[in-house]
Amino acid sequence: MKLYITRHGETEWNTEKRMQGFKNSNLTEKGVSNAKKLGKALKDINFSKVYSSPLGRTIDTSKHIIGDRNIDIITADYLKEMNLGTWGGMLSDDIVVKYPKEYDNFWNNPHEYTPIDGENFYEVMERASKGLEEIINNEDGDILIVTHTVVIKCLLAKLKNLPIKNLWDPPYIYDTCLTILEVENGEIKFLKEADICHLG
Template sequence: MTVLYLTRHGQTEWNLEGRFQGQKDSKLTELGEQQAILLGERLDDVELDIIISSSSGRAYRTAELIKGRKNIEILANDQLKEMNIGDWEGQIIKEIEEHSPDEYHCFWNRPDLFKPCGGETFGQLYERVTQEIEKIIKIYKGKKVLVVTHGVVLRTLITYFENKDIKDLWNGTYMNSTCLNIIEINNNERRFILQGDISHWENIVSCS
């Protein structure tokens, strides 16, 4: 059986500022680093075979902190980077809602109809990340693999594994920083045994 452990990067400076990140990057906050360390401690008893991380700095740093002193290879993967949201990247979310209300509404409510300005559609993101996850499943058959990626990518992968339509992408558990998702894969059967779990946050007073 192949087991995928899927998580999102820790909290970043732009998360705190309320900015869309996309494929641009910002550093983890002190809290974000703590979130990653706690997830690493939670996974201490899991004998991971490989860590595959989005090549974005915030995700790769999260992977390093989860790894800690464990003797596990981290592979950077460009195909697991966050959705490219074009001109919106780096902008304050509230300002986007003001100057592009229709597209902002589509982004969160009808992702199948979202038309980016210079970036990817949800359909293009879906093709990119689902093709890559299938490659990972094939290469690491029978292994335990930790994938460190991003919020929209995670919701896209969950949509894929649950055979849902893109329009329903946001229907489900919110992907908080360093949340843990676990999916077991046995031939053609794919079954989530955990989604969006943040119980490793229990010793943190405030997280986001």
């Protein structure tokens, strides 16, 4: 079994430096183009299913990746981006001014981040890890998973046994970057991590 995990394409709010969380923003032309490039790179992979966050940016990315192939897209709440509560839709510059301590912890001390409302990193790691386990237990073959930065970072940290403190360690999660996991006899092996070769 192989899991192909990617982040959604670039969105309008990404370019405006707005935090997204549970709120949605449309893909930019670049976001659509990058998703199609990933689709081209994966055209020979016979995906049995696609699992996607239910947010619009991930569903649209999923559709651009699979193109005209007839593959079921299953939406799963455990793949949703971190719930940022009040921060959703806010400019990062405004958050820094209004919530300086929380914003600093979010990026520099994620293990100490306490949200004003919404989720902390531990909660995201728990739901995302349980979700990944569910996919592994219920599926086989090649599975595409389309999700978000924090979810991917939490899954990578969990699989590497890294503490939340080290969540933001490299690699950077670029839009449509690809991580491939091979699952065999209960063992999970990294074949690729945050790869962007398809972007040229």
